[in-house]
Amino acid sequence: MSSSVTIKRGWSGFADRLFPRLSGPVIAAICITIFLFGFLILPVAKVIYVAFLDPGTGAFTLQNFGDFFSSSLFRESFFNSFYASAMSVVLATIIALPLAYITTRFEFSGSTVIQSLGFIPLIMPPFVGAVAMQLLFGRNGTINLLLADYGINIPFMEGLNGVILVQSVHYFPFILINLSTSLRNIDRSMEESAQNLGAHGFRLFRRVVFPLASPGYLAGAALVFIKVFDDLGTPLLLNVNNMLAPQAYLRITSIGISDPMGYVISFILVAFSVFSLWVSFLFMRGKDYTTTQKGGGGLARRSLSPSENLLAYAIVGLILLLVLSPHIALLLLAFGTIWSFAPLPDGYTIQNFVDMFSQSGGYIMNTLIYAGAAAFLDIILGTAIAYIVLRTKLVGRQWLDYMATAALAIPGVVLGIGYLRTFNDFDVPLIGKPLASWWVIIVIALTIRRLPYALRACMAALQQISLSLEEAAESLGATKGSTIRRVVVPLMSGGILAGFVTSFATAAVELSATLMLVSSANDAPLSYGIYVFMQTPSGRGTGAALGILAVVIVALGTLTAQFIIDKERKNRSGSEAA
């Protein structure tokens, strides 16, 4: 036995000398770099490059940008995208601010309700609720039909109003989460010392509370802005085409992938996206105002008088009703028979679900395969990148993290256009069609789009593992590989699983890149199916049923991920407390 050990040692020593830098992590890092370069950097670079090319001659030019801004349609689209995004931030703030304030500053018995219901919008992709919202708030929707008796018609859903309403109802949790966290992280001593120095009431809020909470708010607001700016599905379903993302999609699909306008729009989308994320990052990073100390606790909470309590419940109830209206409308649509020019559906049935399962089996199957494969790839990549970044000394290892995270700044439309342009000429061996129209490209797009989230989950999981747990294994004779297998991965498994579930659930309802890349209905996933069904009045019921299925998948995924994370945390704190 001892001789075999010596031989093995001698051999690996020899191999180390022969390829001093080609150890496991290096090979993994090279593979990951090639993957990210090929499917993220290259396609996006191509899109930006083409935006500056003369389509006829192929020479460098700024003419495309000139053409863009000289077209009144594009100028209008640009303004509309900007306006809708900014107004969505305003409306989302109006929704989020009272909820955050009431839960963090007062002894309010409904706080837990807000905390759970406030996050529900995130489990439903906005395009799913868009059509249902029209049936509630549209010109001939429930509300306006009821108001018609009084001669009132409120244009909730007219044009951009509809986009703003749907988007802010969907994305306000980003502001709520960030703002509540910031408020909760303010130590009571901050408030008390201000009071001690003479500040109270609104002045206290303006001079101390708001400045301390503002970085969290601004970070959330920047996220909302960019999500709305990039979104493709919602404007398309609401038939609002004079915005940037829909224009890019329409140009590419109707005129073709050689039309330069799609690329110019993509460039603008990426630029805004990068800028917003950078702003958000600046606010989060430079000003970490977390001031809570041990034993401190957050801001003092005032108890409410009975009438104040009633008012608070009224405000919260109204907001939650608005926030949950897409879900309510979607349920009505899914279980309704015919719903047209009436406040409520004519009757109720489960026929839509029967139709859904008979007609959409393919969509559902494809979704399970695509999202499953993408999530699996994500956790493999995420675990490998996390390990390389946090546990090795490879030169430039941070760049793997930066590259993978950069996917956050790339709108789905842009990634889709980039893939079409880059891989259209690239024929897959044995399949006989270009990579751009092979279903695998959808899986890759989903992998790239969800990788930042999976990576963060893996990073967090690895960071929680004390380095001494690995050193203990090494000092007991375990090699690096053996330590990863026997200690690191088992301890990370909870975080990895949570990352898988989150990636899976969100990939299952991704639409913008998917819309660009689906080349035949047979290859289409569920989100594409919803989009197609929702286009026609007769398909709405089935589309809504499919939408419910999507919501259930995401909800179950989110709950499972949360459950795993909580369980992990409990296990961990148990072992530390002992």
Place this chain on the structure above:
Amino acid sequence: MKQSKKLGIEISDVHLSFGKTKVLKGVNLSIEPGEFFAFLGPSGSGKSTLLRAIAGFGPAPVGRIEIGGRDITKLPPWERNVGMVFQSYALWPHLSVRDNVAFGLVEKKMPKKQINEKVDAALELVGLLDFHARMPSQLSGGQQQRVALARTVAIEPDVLLLDEPLSNLDANLRVQMRREILRLQRTLGLTTIFVTHDQEEANTTSDRMALLDQGIVQQVGTPQHLYDHPENLFVAKFLGTANIIAGEVSVENGAHIMTLKSGEKVSLHATQPGPGNLVLRPQNISLSEQITPGMMVGKIAHREFLGAQVRYLIDAAGTQLVVDQSHSADGKLLQDGSEIGLVINSKSSVFLHDAGPGGMKPRPRVGAAVTG
């Protein structure tokens, strides 16, 4: 478990840096086979870094580390066969006590039966055999510590390294655990290095110790030798309480006389003439209410009753001296503000010469007892 092979550790001219910060600056140590050796020092002295360098963790050191004559400086941690017990114990939370202890044996690809026997023996040794099926989170701090020890000795390491193993335990448990660790070490005869910042732990357990400061070994020896014969001011001040009085020694009529800064004179045993510092332990000054001519006189500034002894802070010799007097029931306490005579026990005092112009290391020429 059987007695281990006893191997010595040779550390030759080890330097180590974290980036630009030099943490170890030329460490030379020779640790005898079977010895219980302590690395003592304040935080930031480099003691843990040195221990981790022996285990193979942290940045690669310059120099040479040998265990039993085998150069291990360049070996990865898993090829060193060095058992290390971590400050945080580092028990794997996903493995049971048995699986934790078996970990290193599994790495050695031992047959299952043999692994079970060895795990049982190791757990028996620390008195935790009944707990083999528990998860680490179900154990108390002291029990976790024992599992960490069992896990380490199970692989029959060449040497045992303990990185502040008692710092996460409460005071009572600490005393109990350090006796237990010592008993374990004596049973196995394993060469052991124990890192601590607590001099009481080092004094009570170690055969010899190295006192480190700023990446340099200040002195090596038995605990009592370091206490009684410090080689420099750092060692004198770090171990116990010391009164440091500056002055100059001269030879007058064959007698060695130290003239203090304040002008008073103290007679010492043989030492070389020159400037330096007198190191006086609080118990080596006695107090006399009868003041005779030529006696050093002081005034009691403050009194602390400690039980077995009484500690006086006395303004004398141009400074404040700490003096301990043993206490018995019939002894009376001296009052603050009273004048008192001080008698210095020059046999137990140490005179440390100032470094010469060439930056010479202060030589320990001690009053009476110059022993090796």
